[in-house]
Amino acid sequence: MAIGKCLVTGGAGFIGSHLVDRLLEDGHQVVVIDNFSTGRPENLGHVADNRRLSIHQADIASSDIRPLFEGVRHVFHLAALADIVPSIQQAGPYHHANVNGTLAVLEASRHAGVERFVCASSSSCYGVPDVYPTPESAPPRPMYPYALTKWVAECYVQHWHQTYGLPTVSLRMFNVFGPRSRTSGTYGAVFGVFLKQKLAGKPFTVVGDGSQTRDFTYVTDVVDAFVTAAASQLGGEIMNVGSGGHYSINRLVELLGGPVVHIPKRPGEPDCTFADTSRISSLLKWTPRISFEDGVALVLEHIDYWKEAPLWTPDSIAEATADWFKFLGDDR
Numbered sequence: 001m002a003i004g005k006c007l008v009t010g011g012a013g014f015i016g017s018h019l020v021d022r023l024l025e026d027g028h029q030v031v032v033i034d035n036f037s038t039g040r041p042e043n044l045g046h047v048a049d050n051r052r053l054s055i056h057q058a059d060i061a062s063s064d065i066r067p068l069f070e071g072v073r074h075v076f077h078l079a080a081l082a083d084i085v086p087s088i089q090q091a092g093p094y095h096h097a098n099v100n101g102t103l104a105v106l107e108a109s110r111h112a113g114v115e116r117f118v119c120a121s122s123s124s125c126y127g128v129p130d131v132y133p134t135p136e137s138a139p140p141r142p143m144y145p146y147a148l149t150k151w152v153a154e155c156y157v158q159h160w161h162q163t164y165g166l167p168t169v170s171l172r173m174f175n176v177f178g179p180r181s182r183t184s185g186t187y188g189a190v191f192g193v194f195l196k197q198k199l200a201g202k203p204f205t206v207v208g209d210g211s212q213t214r215d216f217t218y219v220t221d222v223v224d225a226f227v228t229a230a231a232s233q234l235g236g237e238i239m240n241v242g243s244g245g246h247y248s249i250n251r252l253v254e255l256l257g258g259p260v261v262h263i264p265k266r267p268g269e270p271d272c273t274f275a276d277t278s279r280i281s282s283l284l285k286w287t288p289r290i291s292f293e294d295g296v297a298l299v300l301e302h303i304d305y306w307k308e309a310p311l312w313t314p315d316s317i318a319e320a321t322a323d324w325f326k327f328l329g330d331d332r
Helices: 014-025 041-047 063-069 084-089 091-112 145-164 190-199 219-231 249-256 278-284 292-301 303-308 314-320 322-328
Strands: 005-009 029-034 053-057 074-077 116-122 168-173 175-177 204-207 216-218 237-241 260-263
Touching: 005 014, 014 029, 014 041, 014 219, 029 063, 041 053, 063 091, 074 091, 074 219, 084 091, 084 145, 084 322, 091 116, 091 145, 116 145, 116 219, 145 168, 168 219, 175 219, 175 292, 190 204, 190 249, 190 303, 204 249, 216 219, 216 292, 219 237, 219 278, 237 278, 249 292, 260 314, 292 303, 314 322
Parallel strands: 005 029, 005 074, 029 053, 074 116, 116 168, 168 237, 175 216, 204 260
Antiparallel strands: none
């Protein structure tokens, strides 16, 4: 990717901050927009003094962001609200952030004449798919509002390419892990839950029997997919980003090391997530480099990051996920 000015929405978040690191290392000027609802200023603390970085606290759904796109060559759109339960409880804010926000960023990018718009999409669009590994041609089956907003946002991205000729690439990420994953008060990603439990000497709260598998992909590999997509000449493409494998929660527990307590399996969750990555491999020649085992070891080297994360117990998880069972259960 030719050296230039890049803009990252959600640049203080988990994946966004690693992407900012990579772009700065590659010599780019980087503009970050983040409202810090889930992103953390500390994630960019080590590069805050870099003269090629500017950080702006703003709502991406506001037209006020447009001046920040002046002279930008590549836009990486990662800002979004995540997690299942809050999206069920408060669908409106999710639509505002994930759909209205995407529309505003698309329009700002179009008016600025950016060379490439790379959007962070989600494997949650697939819901519970029929085919594993799951190809991009699998029908979308969003099971909860978060997944729906990510799919609708992806449709906007496709339409802005189709109608306005904006060069876009949407990357459907599967289960990304690594240092700086979210530590918010919302019950969500398994790594954040388990790492705090390990620090506290508490048992890992394994859902079901732990045999379910996830396509865990290390964050720097995902960042490389974003950078490679931005450097390409593709437009209107949707591609999966995955590890090339899938790994059980029991295997994760084995690597982390510690006792286990089992909690009820949840409705609407697939038993497996596993990306068919043949498309991104063919179009971008991209392949992941970090094995699951090596990635977990790297995370454990940074485990102190999760000291301030909430400690989840079977009782607090049951309370936090009550609406999940209420609205997605078989008895609805």
